[in-house]
Amino acid sequence: MSSRIFGSGIRRREDPRLITGAATYTDDLTMPGMLHAVMLRSPHAYAKITRIDTSRARQAPGVIASYTGADVNLNAMPCAWLPPNSSLKIAKYPTVAVDTVRYVGDIVAVVVAETPEQGYDALELIDVEYRPLNASLDPQKSCAPGAPQLHEDVPSNLAFQWTVSGGDVDAAFKNADVVVKERIVQQRLIPNAMEPRAALAKWAGASGELTLWNTTQNPHILRYLTSVVTGIAEDKLRVIAPEVGGGFGCKIPAYPGEFLAIFASRKLNRPVKWTETRSENYQATTHGRDHVQEVELAATKDGTILGIRARSWSAMGAYLSTAAPGIPTILHGLMLSGVYNVPAIKEDVYGVYTNATPVEAYRGAGRPEATFIIERMVDKLAAELTMDPVAVRQKNLIPKFENGHSVATGLTYDSGDYPGILKKLLDHVNYEALRKEQAAARTAGKIMGIGVGTYVEICGLGPSQVASAVGFQGGLWESAIVRVHPTGKVNVFIGASPHGQGEETTFAQLVAAEIGVAVDDVKVVHGDTETTPMGWGTYGSRTTAVGGAALVLATRKVKEKAKLLAAHLLEAAVEDMDYDDGKFFVKGSPDKAKTIQDIALMANLSWNMPPGMEGGLEASMFYDPPNFTYPFGAHLAVVEIDGDTGDVTLKRYVAIDDCGPQINPIIVEGQVHGGVVQGIGQALWEEAVYDANGQLVTGSMLDYALPRADRLPNIEVLSTVTPSPHHPLGLKGIGEAGTIASTATVYNAVMDALAPMGVKTLRMPFTPERVWRAIHAGGKSGGN
Amino acid sequence: MTVRISITVNGRRFDRDVEPRQLLVHFIRDLGGFTGTKIGCDTSQCGSCTVLLDGVAMKSCTCLAVQADGSEVITIEGLAKEGQLHPLQEAFWNKHGLQCGFCTPGMIMASHELLRTNPKPTDDAIRHGLAGNLCRCTGYQNIVRAVREAATAMAK
């Protein structure tokens, strides 16, 4: 492996098209005869449709067709993560509401018109009468007696009930010197990928084939689901994810919009495009989080953690989105130990239907919530015992391990050095001096807080047998095809579907490092089910951890074949062959080498092959990982609070992460920046707020506060390197790390700042008013 | 009704009959060939649609095409000259100032405005100058670095 390519922070090859406006996103596509679909959405959170009449709309200029729930014969929307032993109840999720709407944004009718303007004009001509019903928004209240029932076949709105349990929790609490308790609200968030979702469906009537361009993180899964919902056979379906403008989880699931575009295209035999507005995006593209948790932690008086007991009420929204049930359960409950020795754990998770937008994965998906629980409780324990939060962490950290450590929930972490990374953080910031600075600031009347957060995440999803065991209705392997052309240029075809993460560059670096071609000679092809091998997509920090492994192993197959052919051409025994940086030669004779380009030409010509060797130079790999990967890290935040107004300013943020060896450190750093800021957003600014009637009050970017350049400090990014023992290159993944750590870290910093005023708990996000009220109420604050 | 208007986009003049309600951003995107300008919100917040109108940055989603009649528009496609990237484009590339790229055209045009009005900005001035452009991928840090590098390059 050439070190000058692997580990080098080269510029991204994605960028030239992106910085010149030449990239093509779904909404940039247009084609002759293309029609535009627009959606009429419910203004009510819960209502019966008593009458719907589209006749006036159908007469409007430019309108080609309109459809209501009665007209659309698609199958119901699928749910594809079915946690076992959870009494899962999948309520019917129609693409278009038939007689009941269950959230503001539920589709009531579709209009297809020559232009989007004409479509929106026609929406105003659809007559709908509703009989509004009482809505239910809070997950805890929604499953309590007397709550409005959303679905006939789901009593108490309970979508599922799932328990994770390990060790003797009752004994832990019986033996505890101290028990700290907290009620945590993981507020609902709106993912806000900058590109709204869009779909373009083109039905080729004569051949019965359909092409769908779509803003998806996983075109192969979408093809599978499309065939389930529309009945079009997979071999006649082509799904293309062109340039995709961010996902963060909300572009994993299938949505009614793309299926309705397909439905209309098939009916009308014309291409049909649908592009959501940002308002629609806020109402109807999936949200994240929305959990209420009651947590207890048991410990001895010297600060040793004995156990955690928790109950979580997780809102699902009105229907179960594609992967939603797996997020507050599998991806959350199994990670409650964090980086600590926690001998006993039990969490009961209740998935609850509410009259809100369906939730899905949102960057980190379950793991930020798990990290938040343990990191928050550790700080509470420290406060209870008047210990430094860092000292409590150090007392309970799992010691360094290189090949497997099992935790109470049943997972086996792959490798980690949690004490090492925490020490690096403390040294970097000079923690003792920082605490002195804080003491001086407090004496001077300033409100300053320091927060530390450590984490380990489960990613590189994952072994397919485990996927099966946890109810994920798909595999979790990844695939790669490496094809070396006669000139030695390489095409790589991958099943994963990057959308901003930079794998066109990093994967080219992997191939170049393995077989010694120039990085610029490798082109990575992705995002088209017709040209790429089946794969399960880009989410869960898995593209490098799983897809990268598939690619490396496929490339090694190519290299192995090249070596055999080189030996044949050099008339040498294979055992006598040596390799260095793209050259194959007989040991001791590097001057008489065959380059990978020479061999590519000879393999493709096949004029002189060893007996039995096939022509061409190509290999494929379907890699199913033996375990998940477990990146980890330690972060620190410093905040200052304006006591007059409650305004929180983030003064400093340090992130130290370990994702194993880094293919491209510049890209790793970029992932950390973005992830950290998303988590900061949750702590300080972001929340999707519904009123009691289920209206989304934060329905636009005027009300939903996203992180902005002028509210953020520079983030200090450092790393350690602990290879995964089971990945061919030791790689672990970095996509979600920042988000998983930063919410808890900033939360802890703000609570540390407010501690002298007696504030013990507070609900996120830390809006100025909330902080100001806490300061003024002091220990009497209602908090969560 | 439609109105006959003439707008020069990246040096090419386009005469079109448009509905008065057509937004400048839709006018540009519908010309064919200039889809680099993006639409990311409904409320003038995200800045993805930022273009230069007669040399000055503006949000093309908050302007009717008829208002721009007779004007010159420069979009992201018009920044590079004769295949030579603009220093801002070069700097965004060098500094990894983009990930998914959706906000990037607007971000680069807003950066262009920033450097037009303040050729030697501090980091703080860059952060404030870009406060009308949202990016969900980068956390803004590498964008700040890119603008700083471009400012240095353009000062030479």
Next chain:
Amino acid sequence: MYASNFNYLRAGTLAEASALLQKNPGAKVLAGGHSLIPLMKLRLASPTVVIDIGRVPELRGISLSGGALTIGALTTHAELAASAAVQDAAQALSEAAGHVGDPAVRNRGTIGGNVAHADPASDLPAVLTALGATFHITGPGGRRSVQASDFFKGMMNTAVGEHDILTTIEVPARAAGQGSAYAKFEHPASRYAVVGVAACVIVNGGTCVAASIVLCGLTSTPARAKSGEQALVGQALTRETIAAAAGKVGTDLGSDVLGDIFASAEYRAAVAPVYVRRAVEAAASRAR
């Protein structure tokens, strides 16, 4: 987002604009478009006729003469913020204009459109009220002038009638010993004022001889803090006297303070004195 369709009429002169307005009942006037177009995109406003005054030459320009700044209604926030004349003669206006929206918005949004829209969370109405601006309006009955105190009539309601056009805004130039400032608590998403305070003081021989303090973001129209103003007059402007005056604004605001999910009425009223203090301190430091 796509607005409903409408007829578009472009006025070349002020007289033409006036005539078009009178001929087209219900028509909306379009200047920079930064208040009207967002409403139209969301179909919260669907006028049948829009009259574009964006090219009317009489509505442009900033001039300083006879002890007053005359600002054309089409002056953009960016032009206001960059104008040396405004920076010197109306410090608070310059400062506030530089904090409206973001740079691209400031390049298109106009002072006339901003004040005619009269959003309670908008910055400029408070500043213009504090500085004692006069609004010149052309309508069916000819020209007339309205004082700021009479201009803002209610939430999104001004003295500009259906057939009127706001033409210029006249701001008295800074007098000797005068300083003004604008302090803003900005909404993290919309960038509108959660609390905005414009303060203007005149200091003569170390004593404050005149003060005006006007708040936005709290009430449906700009709110004058009379008790606070009175508490400053006759005093040397020290941290203590300013803080004491700021503490009185609660009585000026009354019970009609607005609140929303981001900041309740109670909270806005509670932090208003903080911003009053900051604005007056800044104004006092600029008094010369």
